[in-house]
Every structure is written in structure tokens, then in C-alpha cells.
Amino acid sequence: MTAVRQRILVIDDEPQIHRFLGPALDAAGYEPLRADSGQEGLRGVALWSPDAVVLDLGLPDMDGKDVLEKARAFYDGPILILSARDREIEKIEALDRGANxxxxxxxxxxxxxxxxxAALRQSGRAQAPSGPIRAGEVEIDLDKRRVTRAGEAVKLSPREYDVLIRLALGHGKVLTHKELLTAVWxxxxxxxxxxxxxxxxxxxQKLETDPATPKLLQTEPGVGYRFVGDDA
Incomplete structure (x- = not known):
């Protein structure tokens, strides 16, 4: 089974940066994602929940440090700053605001x-998930974006699939309401x-044997939800 490629979001308004960095990331085994402005970048972070972000400070619509601060309100993955600003104070401020x-x-x-x-290793995201995720009769094929139950395909809407994947990739960790809502919506x-x-x-209703007493998608009262897979 081919491993799912880690997604790297590059937020930069310079086309030449995307022209050479996109293929370089692709050749290194990553899936490059692109945003050309701060607002577009924040939407990308929320929508795609990338494994890491490469962020330019000199963006056309807002300062990159403000993008960094806003992203840190809901995103805990690695953020690498990319900038022509070489003043030490700029580096310190970016690091203080949450850059890796x-x-x-x-x-x-x-x-x-x-x-x-290095940033991916430090964040614990160095290993991309590979192969299917299983929980009893349910199997999630990440490569094919396919969910089955007892060998039968389960039809999910794109939003349902996104919610399920966010939880499944948590490997038993409780995800808060805010984390899930921000990542998906x-x-x-x-x-x-x-x-x-x-x-x-x-x-x-689609995945549990008894939806009234769920074993796969469990509620943590007042906090959020967790996915209980076979590896939990």
C-alpha cells in the first residue's frame, strides 16, 4: 500500500516561489498546496489541515506575522517562515508568535x-499514515478515499468523510468541538x-452496529469526540 503523502501548504505571493518549490516538494514525496495571500492561506489551513505550512511574511493583503498568529489559534502543525526580511527582530517576533x-x-x-x-519530526508528524484504518467491520482506505463496512461501500458526503478522517487520524485522541469545526468548516x-x-x-447511522450505543465514534461529554479504531 502506498503511503499517503504529507501535504505542505505554501503561502507566498511570488509565482516563481511556487514554480520551483512546488515541484521540489513533489519530488521529495510531499503533496504541495498553494495559497497566494494571507486570507487564502488561512482558508487553506482550515480547509486542508496540512501537515506543515511554509509562510512568507511579505504578503499582499496582510502581514505574515498576523497570518501566523491567526493560524495558531486553530492549527498546531509546523509553520516555517520564509522571508527576505533579515532583521533579527523579525525572526524573534515570528518565533515568539509560534513559528517553528x-x-x-x-x-x-x-x-x-x-x-x-526536522519540524515534522519534532511535531510528531514525520510519519504519514499508510494503509487502511480499521475499526471492527469498518475500513477506511485513505488512498482511494473509500469507506467500507463489512466489505460493502458506505456512501458518505464530502463533509461526512472529512469529519470521519479528522477523527480517524487522531488515533484515539479526543478532538474538541472547536478543532473539528475549524478544520472542516x-x-x-x-x-x-x-x-x-x-x-x-x-x-x-451509517457506520455503527448500534448507533444508540456507539463504539466507533465516541462522545467525550462537553469536550468533543474520539474515533476508536483497532489500533486504539
Whole structure:
């Protein structure tokens, strides 16, 4: 089974950066994602929940440090700063706001990839999930985006699938309502717990043997939900 490629979101308004960094990330085994502005980048972080973010400070619509601060309100993955600003105070401020590392332009792609690997290792995201995730009769094939129950395909909406995957990749960890809502619906819906309740209910109807006493998608009262797989 081929491993699922880790997704790296590059937030930069310079087309030439994307032209050479995208193929370099692809060749290194990552899936590159692109955003050309701060707002687009924040939407990308919320929508895609990438494994790491490469963020330029000099963006057309907002300062990269503000993007960093806003992203840190709902995203805990590695963020590497990419910038032509070489003043020490800029680096310190970015690191204080939650950046994992800082790479100056112009930079060597080898150095950037090495720093990216280090940040992923430190965050515990170095190993991308591979193969199917199983929980009793349920199997989730991440490569094919396919869910089966007792060998039969289960039809899920894109939003249902996104909620399920966020939970399944938590490997038994409780994900809070806010974490799930932000990752699937975006920061503007971080408090809309009713959305989540409806979709969890729909998933239980489709996946649980007894939806009234769920074993796969468990509720942590007042906190969130957890996925209990065979490896939990």
C-alpha cells in the first residue's frame, strides 16, 4: 500500500516561489498546496489541515506575522517562515508568535527541505499514515478515499468523510468541538457545535452496529469526540 503523502501548504505571493518549490516538494514525496495571500492561506489551513505550512511574511493583503498568529489559534502543525526580511527582530517576533523555524530568501531548497523534515519530526508528524484504518467491520482506505463496512461501500458526503478522517487520524485522541469545526468548516464556524452533532449522528447511522450505543465514534461529554479504531 502506498503511503499517503504529507501535504505542505505554501503561502507566498511570488509565482516563481511556487514554480520551483512546488515541484521540489513533489519530488521529495510531499503533496504541495498553494495559497497566494494571507486570507487564502488561512482558508487553506482550515480547509486542508496540512501537515506543515511554509509562510512568507511579505504578503499582499496582510502581514505574515498576523497570518501566523491567526493560524495558531486553530492549527498546531509546523509553520516555517520564509522571508527576505533579515532583521533579527523579525525572526524573534515570528518565533515568539509560534513559528517553528525561519528560512531567509534567497534559500537553497535542500536547506528548506531539511528544516521541514526536522519540524515534522519534532511535531510528531514525520510519519504519514499508510494503509487502511480499521475499526471492527469498518475500513477506511485513505488512498482511494473509500469507506467500507463489512466489505460493502458506505456512501458518505464530502463533509461526512472529512469529519470521519479528522477523527480517524487522531488515533484515539479526543478532538474538541472547536478543532473539528475549524478544520472542516473553517474558523468562522468554530462555535457551531450543532453542525457537528448532526454529522456525527449521520456517521453513526451509517457506520455503527448500534448507533444508540456507539463504539466507533465516541462522545467525550462537553469536550468533543474520539474515533476508536483497532489500533486504539
Amino acid at each position: 523555524d525561519y528560512v531567509e530568501k534567497p534559500f537553497g531548497v535542500g536547506e528548506l527541505l531539511a528544516r521541514l523534515r 473553517g474558523p468562522a464556524h468554530a462555535q457551531d457545535t450543532q453542525y457537528l452533532r448532526v454529522f456525527i449522528g449521520q456517521l453513526r
